[in-house]
Amino acid sequence: MPDKYRIETQPVPPRRPRIGKVGVVDWHEDCAGCHNCVKKACVYDLYRKESEYIRNMMDLDAIFFQCMGCFSCVQSCTKGLLSLAANPVYERLGNSYWTPAIIETTWSQAETAKIPVSGAGYGGPFSGPGFDSMWTDMSEIVRPTRDGIHGREYISTAVDIGRKPMQLHFDKDGVEGSLPPLVDIPMPMIIDMLPQPYRRPSLMPILKEAAAKTGIIMIADSRDLALLGNDFDRYLPNIAFYFGDGVTLLGPEILKKTRLAEISDSGDIDRRIRDLKQINPDLVVAVRVQLDAAGVKRAIELATRPGAEVVHMVADMNGNQIGVNQPKFIKDMVREAHNALVSCGVRNEVTLMAGGGIALAEHMAKQIICGADLVTVDLPLLIALECQLCPQCGQEVVCPAKIDEIDAQYGVGRMVNLIAAWHDQLIELMGAMGIRDVRRLRGELGRALFFEDLEEATFGKLFGTRKNR
Amino acid sequence: MVNSLVHERTDKENLPPNTVKTMVEQAKVERVIKPAPPRYRNEIAKYIIRRSDDCDLCGKCVEACPQGVHVLKPGYKKFAAPRNYLCIGPSCQKTDHYCVDLCPKKALRMVENPQVKLLGDYRWTGDMILATWKMAETGDLPSPEYGYEYECGNSGGGFDRLRFKFPVRPPVELSEAEIDTSLELNHRNDGRPQIRIDVPWYGGGMSFGSVSTVTQLSKARAATAFNTFTCTGEGGYPEYLRPYDDHTITQVATGLFGVREETIQRVRIVEFKYAQGAKPGLGGHLLADKVTPAVAQMRETVTGISLFSPFPFHSVYSIEDHQKHMDWIKHINRRALVSAKVSTPIDVDMVAVGSYSAGAHIVHMDGGYGGTGAAPDIAKKNIAMPIEYAIVKVHDFLTREGVRDKVTLIASGGIRNAYDIAKAIALGADGVVVGTAELVALGCVRCGRCESGRGCPRGIATTDEKLSKQINLEWGAQRVINLYAAWRKQLVDILMRLGLRSVRELRGRTDLLMHLDYENNAGQR
Numbered sequence: 001m002p003d004k005y006r007i008e009t010q011p012v013p014p015r016r017p018r019i020g021k022v023g024v025v026d027w028h029e030d031c032a033g034c035h036n037c038v039k040k041a042c043v044y045d046l047y048r049k050e051s052e053y054i055r056n057m058m059d060l061d062a063i064f065f066q067c068m069g070c071f072s073c074v075q076s077c078t079k080g081l082l083s084l085a086a087n088p089v090y091e092r093l094g095n096s097y098w099t100p101a102i103i104e105t106t107w108s109q110a111e112t113a114k115i116p117v118s119g120a121g122y123g124g125p126f127s128g129p130g131f132d133s134m135w136t137d138m139s140e141i142v143r144p145t146r147d148g149i150h151g152r153e154y155i156s157t158a159v160d161i162g163r164k165p166m167q168l169h170f171d172k173d174g175v176e177g178s179l180p181p182l183v184d185i186p187m188p189m190i191i192d193m194l195p196q197p198y199r200r201p202s203l204m205p206i207l208k209e210a211a212a213k214t215g216i217i218m219i220a221d222s223r224d225l226a227l228l229g230n231d232f233d234r235y236l237p238n239i240a241f242y243f244g245d246g247v248t249l250l251g252p253e254i255l256k257k258t259r260l261a262e263i264s265d266s267g268d269i270d271r272r273i274r275d276l277k278q279i280n281p282d283l284v285v286a287v288r289v290q291l292d293a294a295g296v297k298r299a300i301e302l303a304t305r306p307g308a309e310v311v312h313m314v315a316d317m318n319g320n321q322i323g324v325n326q327p328k329f330i331k332d333m334v335r336e337a338h339n340a341l342v343s344c345g346v347r348n349e350v351t352l353m354a355g356g357g358i359a360l361a362e363h364m365a366k367q368i369i370c371g372a373d374l375v376t377v378d379l380p381l382l383i384a385l386e387c388q389l390c391p392q393c394g395q396e397v398v399c400p401a402k403i404d405e406i407d408a409q410y411g412v413g414r415m416v417n418l419i420a421a422w423h424d425q426l427i428e429l430m431g432a433m434g435i436r437d438v439r440r441l442r443g444e445l446g447r448a449l450f451f452e453d454l455e456e457a458t459f460g461k462l463f464g465t466r467k468n469r
Numbered sequence: 470m471v472n473s474l475v476h477e478r479t480d481k482e483n484l485p486p487n488t489v490k491t492m493v494e495q496a497k498v499e500r501v502i503k504p505a506p507p508r509y510r511n512e513i514a515k516y517i518i519r520r521s522d523d524c525d526l527c528g529k530c531v532e533a534c535p536q537g538v539h540v541l542k543p544g545y546k547k548f549a550a551p552r553n554y555l556c557i558g559p560s561c562q563k564t565d566h567y568c569v570d571l572c573p574k575k576a577l578r579m580v581e582n583p584q585v586k587l588l589g590d591y592r593w594t595g596d597m598i599l600a601t602w603k604m605a606e607t608g609d610l611p612s613p614e615y616g617y618e619y620e621c622g623n624s625g626g627g628f629d630r631l632r633f634k635f636p637v638r639p640p641v642e643l644s645e646a647e648i649d650t651s652l653e654l655n656h657r658n659d660g661r662p663q664i665r666i667d668v669p670w671y672g673g674g675m676s677f678g679s680v681s682t683v684t685q686l687s688k689a690r691a692a693t694a695f696n697t698f699t700c701t702g703e704g705g706y707p708e709y710l711r712p713y714d715d716h717t718i719t720q721v722a723t724g725l726f727g728v729r730e731e732t733i734q735r736v737r738i739v740e741f742k743y744a745q746g747a748k749p750g751l752g753g754h755l756l757a758d759k760v761t762p763a764v765a766q767m768r769e770t771v772t773g774i775s776l777f778s779p780f781p782f783h784s785v786y787s788i789e790d791h792q793k794h795m796d797w798i799k800h801i802n803r804r805a806l807v808s809a810k811v812s813t814p815i816d817v818d819m820v821a822v823g824s825y826s827a828g829a830h831i832v833h834m835d836g837g838y839g840g841t842g843a844a845p846d847i848a849k850k851n852i853a854m855p856i857e858y859a860i861v862k863v864h865d866f867l868t869r870e871g872v873r874d875k876v877t878l879i880a881s882g883g884i885r886n887a888y889d890i891a892k893a894i895a896l897g898a899d900g901v902v903v904g905t906a907e908l909v910a911l912g913c914v915r916c917g918r919c920e921s922g923r924g925c926p927r928g929i930a931t932t933d934e935k936l937s938k939q940i941n942l943e944w945g946a947q948r949v950i951n952l953y954a955a956w957r958k959q960l961v962d963i964l965m966r967l968g969l970r971s972v973r974e975l976r977g978r979t980d981l982l983m984h985l986d987y988e989n990n991a992g993q994r
Binding site: 021022043044068069070071072074075076077078079080083084085086105115116117118119120121122123124125126127135136137138360361362365366425428429431432433434446447449454457458459460461462463464465466467 | 509510511512513550583584586587588589590591592593624625626627629744746747748749750751754756780812814815837838839840841842843844845846847848849850851852853854855857858861862882883905913914915916917918919920921922923925926927930936979982983984986987988989990991
């Protein structure tokens with residue numbers, strides 16, 4: 001058995017107080033001063049430092065925002081002076097796609113590196129838009145296809161990036177000709193360039209270190225080379241440079257040490273790929289396709305002809321199609337491309353990467369089920385640093401997370417923790433599905449349940465036409 | 470049957486007359502409704518009455534309010550805290566005793582309690598929790614005056630979008646006494662005993678370790694009172710449940726904690742837990758802090774070490790293995806019925822028919838949104854299908870295979886009240902299993918912190934000595950009994966309005982349902 005992929009983690013505590021969903025409001029006035037005050041009974045010992053906080057007026061918010069919302073003190077106070085209130089700071093976190101719940105769970109995963117576990121059944125909506133309109137399947141008893149009796153320590157999350165020949169030809173010396181280069185990484189995730197306005201130059205060295213520590217790759221704009229730090233040289237296997245429109249290539253001393261490169265979908269891409277290959281024949285080259293109105297068609301076109309080895313489909317940061325009125329969602333666009341490539345019989349020859357809107361570990365799994373070989377992730381790594389995605393980021397407002405002041409150890413630790421937690425969650429899902437290799441998860445649409453299909457098969461049959469909501 | 474997936478086992482067992490049964494004297498619990506007032510001083514109220522300093526203690530409000538919201542103790546110079554949870558809110562305005570209008574000093578004001586919005590979630594809305602508390606307190610349905618919207622949650626799909634098409638007048642006039650809510654559990658005609666439960670539901674498995682002793686006993690007592698069942702969960706069979714053996718299902722799950730021949734032999738139903746809806750494809754979780762010395766002893770493990778049960782049963786990789794399991798239990802206990810608890814994968818219909826073929830009397834499907842004491846969030850939200858789909862799929866499939874009437878189909882995973890029970894049955898289940906609702910009756914607020922530290926701050930899902938003392942058994946049992954009584958009343962009411970004599974007549978009657986997101990024009994398409 002090969003070495004097990006394992007990410008070393010250790011807890012990295014947050015720099016700021018937790019921002020809970022609810023806070024306690026204490027009316028104080030009329031307090032009877034009971035000896036056995038309900039505050040002493042708090043299971044979470046929330047009030048222990050209350051007087052200290054009040055005396056120093058420091059972190060006064062902290063005491064309110066640490067509340068877990070069990071209502072015990074509210075319901076027990078002799079005078080009924082305590083009440084819970086929705087925390088407006090919590091409600092302002094993120095936006096309608098990157099919800100406060102997503103931000104909160106990302107923070108806790110970045111702190112602990114653990115799979116979030118909680119009690120009580122799921123309390124969220126029945127289904128929802130985007131990734132919430134599908135469920136993954138699981139392996140029940142009596143399933144002959146289950147991958148044997150091996151435990152989850154045998155589950156592989158490694159993927160190969162590049163073009164794969166459909167068959168090998170042999171001559172008397174062995175395999176005829178040379179095989180195309182492949183990049184393999186231990187989990188189906190690549191760090192993408194952060195979208196504007198969230199791209200912070202100070203984060204480049206941290207992202208680079210996180211990519212190296214987890215054995216994955218980060219995509220960096222070639223124009224940002226100077227931001228990577230002086231020691232970037234030894235990180236080059238974990239960096240994929242992106243060359244935008246008309247940007248000149250980097251020198252061979254750099255490109256020869258990298259494994260993957262990405263170019264924009266502009267100009268004569270065949271020539272640009274050829275130029276890159278000339279510098280380093282072992283380089284795998286991806287083409288970045290913006291998923292606008294023509295995006296899916298373009299991705300299919302690129303994938304079905306020789307040239308591009310990897311097609312990187314990128315939606316906007318919320319996973320939506322770019323520049324159209326009724327945008328499609330990334331998972332549906334990738335599914336469309338995947339199915340088209342399957343129909344042409346070339347799906348296995350090319351690698352599809354998908355990015356935009358990947359906010360949770362479940363999205364990574366679902367995106368792969370919908371046909372991507374691997375995903376590219378951006379904002380979650382920023383959120384790991386306690387960013388709360390202020391809409392006005394960079395516009396002369398003080399950054400509440402002081403992103404530009406973080407030290408590398410904290411930053412790298414938080415990012416690595418998040419990646420490790422995602423990896424564990426992917427294994428959790430694959431274990432439940434009885435799938436032992438993430439390469440087999442790709443496009444396993446038969447092992448997923450889609451809201452529209454189930455509705456039609458169940459309620460459509462019983463109740464007729466679905467209303468347009 | 471040609472092309473059928475069913476393998477019939479028609480052999481009838483001849484049970485020896487001296488079939489083993491429990492040797493312990495069984496407890497009797499009366500099915501009596503008694504008030505079980507809230508255990509917290511300040512019950513969360515939907516409406517709050519605020520009193521300003523203008524009050525001159527005239528006491529008019531005390532006289533006027535039939536609910537007894539205002540409390541002025543003799544000799545006191547101030548009103549005590551109002552019992553807001555008794556207030557019926559704006560619907561009081563139409564009466565002649567609306568305190569806000571009657572107050573000569575205009576010192577009273579009624580506001581909606583903003584905290585209700587913080588209570589619960591999409592599935593268990595604040596209103597539903599408050600209404601369940603009311604039912605657990607009174608044993609009756611909350612008066613419509615309170616304005617609780619508790620029949621449905623706010624999840625936007627499944628049960629929450631299904632409604633009954635009640636006729637203006639029932640097609641048949643029936644009296645309450647004529648309506649039968651009982652359910653037979655053995656349809657195999659295999660010589661094993663018939664078990665009839667008085668209500669079409671039983672209590673879900675909650676193990677010793679995940680919930681407190683009092684919680685387990687409260688459930689057991691209510692089950693006894695209603696001649697139905699509770700379930701031990703996978704954490705072993707504690708001695709204190711012995712007086713309720715006849716109303717206890719013991720679970721055989723992958724962890725096999727505390728499973729012994731004698732625990733199998735003392736019960737009337739044994740349940741195989743293959744999977745759990747909240748974490749399909751994963752084994753049970755009990756995190757380190759909750760593995761107290763007592764729990765560790767019961768489970769024969771080490772104190773303070775997290776317990777993750779394996780998945781799946783490593784002795785079951787085929788339908789034949791499954792049958793071997795069933796036969797093993799059936800042999801050890803010759804009078805027991807066997808239930809297979811499975812989750813809801815895409816081929817749940819195959820699983821159901823396979824379970825039947827292997828000899829299960831009860832196929833229990835736990836939907837993807839089912840309850841849990843601890844499960845990874847990613848599993849709770851994303852794995853396997855919601856129960857609403859699974860019921861229809863399996864009911865139809867078993868019907869097509871011609872075996873629907875030979876097996877009892879039980880659904881769980883998001884059944885919150887009598888309406889959900891009725892809807893699940895109308896979709897095709899015989900009965901349901903409930904869990905979270907019983908805990909809500911005991912005071913759960915769905916804060917979702919059952920898994921960590923000392924466990925539940927409300928003293929329900931915890932084995933912490935101090936925390937679990939918050940609930941006294943007498944009260945806890947009464948709360949669950951009251952809830953069951955209120956549900957039964959509501960179920961009878963639903964059946965009456967539909968003109969159905971028995972809950973069994975409701976099974977599969979999807980024609981009585983409508984879905985708010987559909988044109989309800991099936992058949993016309």
